[in-house]
Amino acid sequence: MKKSKKQTVSSKLVKTGLLRGGRLGRHVPRTVPLSWDRLRRMLGKSGMVYAKPDTGSQGIGIMRVDRGKGYYRYQLGTERRRFRTHVGLYRSMRRQIGARRYLIQQGVHVLRHEGRPFDFRVMTQKNAAGRWVNTGIAGRVAHPGKIVSNGSQGGTIYEAARLLRPIAGRARAARLIGGMRGLALLAAERFGRAYPAMNELGIDIAVDRGLKPWILEVNTRPDPCPFAKLDDRTAIRRIVRYGRGYGRRYCLRCGKAKKGQ
Numbered sequence: 001m002k003k004s005k006k007q008t009v010s011s012k013l014v015k016t017g018l019l020r021g022g023r024l025g026r027h028v029p030r031t032v033p034l035s036w037d038r039l040r041r042m043l044g045k046s047g048m049v050y051a052k053p054d055t056g057s058q059g060i061g062i063m064r065v066d067r068g069k070g071y072y073r074y075q076l077g078t079e080r081r082r083f084r085t086h087v088g089l090y091r092s093m094r095r096q097i098g099a100r101r102y103l104i105q106q107g108v109h110v111l112r113h114e115g116r117p118f119d120f121r122v123m124t125q126k127n128a129a130g131r132w133v134n135t136g137i138a139g140r141v142a143h144p145g146k147i148v149s150n151g152s153q154g155g156t157i158y159e160a161a162r163l164l165r166p167i168a169g170r171a172r173a174a175r176l177i178g179g180m181r182g183l184a185l186l187a188a189e190r191f192g193r194a195y196p197a198m199n200e201l202g203i204d205i206a207v208d209r210g211l212k213p214w215i216l217e218v219n220t221r222p223d224p225c226p227f228a229k230l231d232d233r234t235a236i237r238r239i240v241r242y243g244r245g246y247g248r249r250y251c252l253r254c255g256k257a258k259k260g261q
């Protein structure tokens, strides 16, 4: 693979391309550019897909699209629309999308806390020796009525174990967290090989109802703020310390996400 000096990559299609194949690939939902045919095929196969702007962030423009008996619908923000045909669905989605480049990704039926979807952010940074290390994991619960967990969209931050224990039990929760950390490291190693100048990654991982973890996206400019909302200060301190190791200083005036109880 060609070595790059890049420190950030914004295309989600390019980034998920790096994660394909091998043991890691089994934990990455199928991700392809949006087209009429691909949407129809993917909806036919899995019933639910997420549509996202290829270079988007903060959950902006993300749609959850699903197909049921005799209907199609999507949700964007808190707004839901329903259609009788694929034509109606696609036409309306296209109107929302305009000229932006979109991808579709196989939808994950994620775990919920009080009815609200949640997922995790794993922070992965290089240490002084240039090895990837997991420096924090935080749970993010979507704002009521929304389909994205991003803090900027009203998401709430919790300790990962606090969200998983009531669902999976103490031991299984611990194993799952270990599994997500392992996946994050595998993903970071792939990114590190393609982009040797990268020092930090924020990896979004969701867990489905069968307790299988899925990598939703890899952020190359990760925000440390979710970790600043945890009662336990260990992670945020470690993140700041590792960041300093490669010359990064974070702004820790964090307004966006709420803090869970």
Ligand SMILES: Nc1ncnc2c1ncn2[C@@H]1O[C@H](COP(=O)(O)OP(=O)(O)O)[C@@H](O)[C@H]1O
Binding pocket: 029, 050, 052, 056, 057, 058, 059, 060, 062, 105, 106, 107, 108, 109, 110, 117, 118, 119, 142, 147, 148, 149, 150, 204, 206, 216, 217
């Ligand atoms: N394939 C998916 N299945 C289920 N939920 C998803 C999926 N993709 C994204 N989401 C939800 O949308 C949020 C934002 O998606 P993400 O790909 O991280 O884009 P962004 O760059 O806008 O954060 C995720 O944190 C998750 O809550």
Ligand SMILES: [Mg+2]
Binding pocket: 058, 059, 204, 217
């Ligand atoms: Mg994200």
